[in-house]
Amino acid sequence: MTFHEPGEGLFRALREDAIPAFDHGAGRARFLERFAARRKPSRRRWALLAAAAAVVCAIAIGAWRATSEVTFSTAAGEGRAGTWLASGGTTDLPLIFSEGTRVVMAPGSRGRVDALRRSGASFLLERGRVSARVMHRTNADWRFLAGPFEVRVTGTRLGVDWDPAQERFAVRVEEGSVEVRGPNVGEPQVVREGEQCVVDVPRRTARLGPSDREGVPEADALADGGAAPPSGEKPEPYPRGASTLPAPLLAPGRPAASGSTWGRLEEKGDYDGAYAVATSVGLASILRSSSADELLRLAQVARLSGHRDTERDALVTCRRRFPGSERAAVAAYELGQSSSPGEAASWFDTYLGEQPSGALAREAAGRLIESRAAAGDDRGARDAAARYLARYPGGPHAPLARRVLTGAHE
């Protein structure tokens, strides 16, 4: 049996498969009953609808109050999650959160509040140093992300340093304790009051020892209600002399994923096989040690083999480990492709913010219209449509943009 198109025989069999009997009369009666009910809404029906709407509103308001996220502000006003922040060359940038936490970005630092939650927030440090005084609350969940490292906090005073050029990381804890996850530190590594953890990724060394810095002055000053003091000298994030951490998970000399079996299977299009091999190798270690390109490839393997959670992990890791890179923006775009409409809009927006003239900018702008419309954000969809038409009047999403602007889309 030979066919011009792959699998054409199967698809033709499906096309020609006998349609089962359909009870046309019953379906017709059901539809007409619905039609008649819609035509003549009774007073009682309206009253029920109004009561239901009131109940829904009450529940929604209650749920919103119960789950409202923390907010934060800077000297420029209320802050937004996802917006890049940069302190000046000689001045600090303090961030004040609604539940009392203070975070101070030292001079020359870049980062952003990555996510705001009811129980805390995630702060992504692209480079430089942050000091924080995290308010201790039940179920508090604060995370500081720096390159491939993650510091989890429930209530403490700490400082985090990250130098992406040298791939060196340090965390100092002044009060409480934190958990550190990342290459070479074991998983998770607890760092307690008065200790510091310093990791040199290229040299694959990690040291845990007593802190050799004096407190976290910027966060202290804010906690006392004072203005952020001018920064002192440039931080020295990589202290000398400390005890060795437990054996690193990432063994020196491990081959890069590009030469791996899963990578070769992926190149052959065997995504199920590639995923199985990647799983046997250890997804966690691949996520920690792969390049940005390899993380995007792992995401593709996971997506095409039906493992959406792993796809998301790979993309989020790509953004976390390679912030500000073109590949991180591509990861944002791919996250948009695989997210629900509301979240997708946020990712496409992120891509456009990071790569406004990137290779995927036109598609991201179009998908932003789609996702906002699908999420019921009509105003946002119209804004996105207007911007799209201004920049891509002949683009593939132009007809949709025009329909959105005229209110004709479904």
Next chain:
Amino acid sequence: MRGGRADAAAAFYDRHAPSVHALVFRLMGPDAEIDDVVNDVFVRALESMSRLRDPGALRSWVYGITVRTVAIRFQKRSRQRWLRFMSPEDVPEVVAPAVSGELGEALREVHAILHGMDPDERIALLLHRVEGLSLEGAAEAAGTSVSTYRRRLARGEAKFFARAKSRPALDSWLGEGGS
């Protein structure tokens, strides 16, 4: 029908129900909920009739509603599976095809593969390869851009053939160009 005339609504149903039913069957396969989905299609059509700008496009409009209604049903099932912690194989929704013999066995295998696929990719695959729609037409019916549709189709085809290759009953159907 917009004026509330029951005879127009009945004529609308009579004219479109057979094709809607056939399309739902081809997209869903043997399924106990086909009649419910057909009913949902007409309810959605009823609710969005006021937004139909071009009465001449009625047939393609109904087609698009049908495709999206099936997609919604698939997504609803996915959520239910997740909420109930059930694997797709555990959900009792597939009715055995009536065809017997080699063809029936092949169709059962095909439906089993389709059943385990991502809903968007499954629909993308069926619209192009079974319904025979062009990329542009299928993208419009699916309510998405051509580029998005093209990606879904590529993923759907890759998954379908990868899984079909592992099923001996489909060997002869995949033929020389089977993957």
